[in-house]
Amino acid sequence: MSSPYKSAGTTAETQRGNLYRVAIVGASSLRGKEVAEVLNDRNFPAVDVKLLDDDDALGQLETMGDEVTFIQSLRNEQFDHLDFAFFASDAVTTKKNWKTAARGGSAIVDLSYALEEEAGAQVRSPWIEKQLGHTPAFELQPGPCVVAHPAAVVLGLLALRIQKAAKLRKMIATVMEPASERGQKGMDELHEQTVNLLSFQELPKTIFDTQIAFNMVARYGPNASPALEIVERRILNHYDLIVGKAAIPPSLLLVQAPIFHGYAFSLYLEVEEALELDALAETLSGEHVAIAKGDDSPSNVNAAGQGDVLISLAGDDNEKNGFWIWAAADNLRVAATNAVECAETMTPTRPRGKIQ
Numbered sequence: 001m002s003s004p005y006k007s008a009g010t011t012a013e014t015q016r017g018n019l020y021r022v023a024i025v026g027a028s029s030l031r032g033k034e035v036a037e038v039l040n041d042r043n044f045p046a047v048d049v050k051l052l053d054d055d056d057a058l059g060q061l062e063t064m065g066d067e068v069t070f071i072q073s074l075r076n077e078q079f080d081h082l083d084f085a086f087f088a089s090d091a092v093t094t095k096k097n098w099k100t101a102a103r104g105g106s107a108i109v110d111l112s113y114a115l116e117e118e119a120g121a122q123v124r125s126p127w128i129e130k131q132l133g134h135t136p137a138f139e140l141q142p143g144p145c146v147v148a149h150p151a152a153v154v155l156g157l158l159a160l161r162i163q164k165a166a167k168l169r170k171m172i173a174t175v176m177e178p179a180s181e182r183g184q185k186g187m188d189e190l191h192e193q194t195v196n197l198l199s200f201q202e203l204p205k206t207i208f209d210t211q212i213a214f215n216m217v218a219r220y221g222p223n224a225s226p227a228l229e230i231v232e233r234r235i236l237n238h239y240d241l242i243v244g245k246a247a248i249p250p251s252l253l254l255v256q257a258p259i260f261h262g263y264a265f266s267l268y269l270e271v272e273e274a275l276e277l278d279a280l281a282e283t284l285s286g287e288h289v290a291i292a293k294g295d296d297s298p299s300n301v302n303a304a305g306q307g308d309v310l311i312s313l314a315g316d317d318n319e320k321n322g323f324w325i326w327a328a329a330d331n332l333r334v335a336a337t338n339a340v341e342c343a344e345t346m347t348p349t350r351p352r353g354k355i356q
Contacts, residue, residue, distance in 0.1 A: 019047035020350060021082050022343075023106070025097060026089025027051035027071050030180055030187075031111050034336035035086050042340055045347075052078055054093065082106035083350050084343045087114070090183075098144065107346050108144040109339050113234065115144040122146065123241040125153045126341035127288055131160045132246055138348045145342045149231075150334035151175050151254075151263055152238035154309050157288060158267065158325065159247035165283035166271035169321070171250040176216075176257035176264040177231070178300060181331060182207050187260050194258075208256065217256050228254055262300030265327040270319060280323060281313055303328035307337060 022039070026032040032053070039046065051071045072078065074097060079085065085101040087094040091114035098108050098115060108115070115121045120143025128148070129136060148156075155173055162168055179190040186207050193203045193213035203211055209221025220228050232254040239249060250267075257264065285291045290308040292298050298310035309329045316322030 018347065018350070019045055020084060020347070021048045021050075022046045023050040023052055023078065023082050023085045023101070025052045025074065025085060025087045025101075026093060026112070028053045029088050029090075030183055030332055031335060032086075032088035034332040035088050035111070035339055038333070038336040038340045042337075042344075044340060044344070050078060050082075053089070076100050079104040079106060084109060084346070086339060086343070087112050088339075102144075107142055107343070107349060109342050109346075110144050110146045111335055111339050113146060113149070116146045116234075118144055120144065123148050123238050124342050125156065125242045125338050126345060127153055127338060128156050128160070128242045130287075131157060132243075136345050138346075142346060142349055145346065147335055147339045147342060148238045148242050149235050150329065150331045150338075151235045151265075152242065153334055153338060154263065154265065154327065154329050155235075155250055155252075155267075156239050156243040156247070157309065158284065158311070158327070159243065159250070161284045161286070161289065162269060162271070162280070163247050165279055166273050166275045168248050168269060169272050170268075170270040171248060172268045173250040174253045174255060174266040175235070176255050176259065176266075176300075177228070178257065178259045178261050178263060178331060179212070180261045181231075190258065190260060212256050213258055215258055218253065220256065228256060259300050261330070261332070262303045263327075263329050263331050264298075264300050265325070265329075267325040267327065268316070268322065269325065270322045272321070274321060275323075277313055277315055277323070284311065284313075284325075298326055298328040300328050303330050305333065306330055307333055309334075 024032050024035050051069060052074050053071045054074060079101040082101060082104055083106060085106040086109045087098060088111045091112045094110060094112040094114035102108055116123060122143060123146045125148040159168060159171060179186040189204055189207045190212055193211060196203050197213050205221060209224040210217055232252060236249065236252055281291050288308055290310050292310055292312040298312055303310050309327055311325055311327040314324045316324060
């Protein structure tokens with residue numbers, strides 16, 4: 001059975017008779033649940049949303065809009081006559097099923113990064129495209145759309161905003177990675193390590209292959225996959241692909257933090273000309289970026305569930321053109337929102353005026 005979905009209301013797409021069939025592969029994952037929530041929040045014009053996952057999640061109840069529905073098994077026929085397939089699954093599941101979905105006529109939106117090396121794939125962030133004033137080219141048969149890494153999106157958005165006020169000379173970023181980037185298993189391992197440490201028991205190390213509870217590390221154990229260095233390179237690569245030459249690339253250190261959810265960023269930047277702190281705050285604030293006021297400092301806790309990147313600013317005591325930014329963002333929400341916005345920009349590639 002397919003999942004009931006909140007009415008698409010009176011959006012422009014609905015008025016033209018455009019209602020789309022959608023599947024979320026990996027619907028029980030943290031990213032999959034977030035995509036379902038964002039689809040509903042943004043009133044995506046879907047007549048049907050299938051929640052698909054492997055056998056371990058089969059029959060699991062999930063909320064979709066105002067309804068509760070079952071997760072269905074991944075079978076080839078589930079991909080027939082779809083318009084959009086969101087792959088929020090692990091990389092192995094994505095690679096195994098995406099071509100079946102594409103052959104069935106579906107546009108592919110990949111949140112697993114499994115398809116970033118595929119021919120015709122594009123790494124995208126509508127937040128960055130809008131900031132650059134770029135309009136994506138429409139293709140009748142688009143290649144896979146790989147959603148840019150959320151840390152790359154945040155760093156790119158801040159760099160491009162800063163460039164509006166002054167030319168960037170230097171940008172150094174320390175990014176604190178949450179356990180939720182490794183999915184529910186990563187969250188569970190951090191929780192179990194915390195409990196076991198407090199009770200003097202052996203630590204589970206299946207996901208990270210090292211202690212992350214009450215600890216910060218710049219490298220996982222040798223048996224962890226993917227290695228933290230690979231994730232760091234992905235962030236820099238995605239930054240380059242979505243920002244290009246419009247802003248300088250950051251010097252980046254990625255650190256695994258003992259936090260469950262949400263990115264935290266420490267950024268140091270230098271600009272070439274004198275810039276007042278208030279002017280920098282004004283150019284940074286706007287869509288997707290909120291400046292903290294008073295004592296309400298950004299944190300991964302108060303960023304949870306927020307669509308905005310939360311930031312605070314300070315000048316550097318030793319460099320008159322130097323500034324510090326402390327920022328926090330919900331990694332799952334940033335990724336899911338960009339994924340759904342990618343699908344929204346791809347609707348002109350879908351047949352119009354009928355339910356597929």
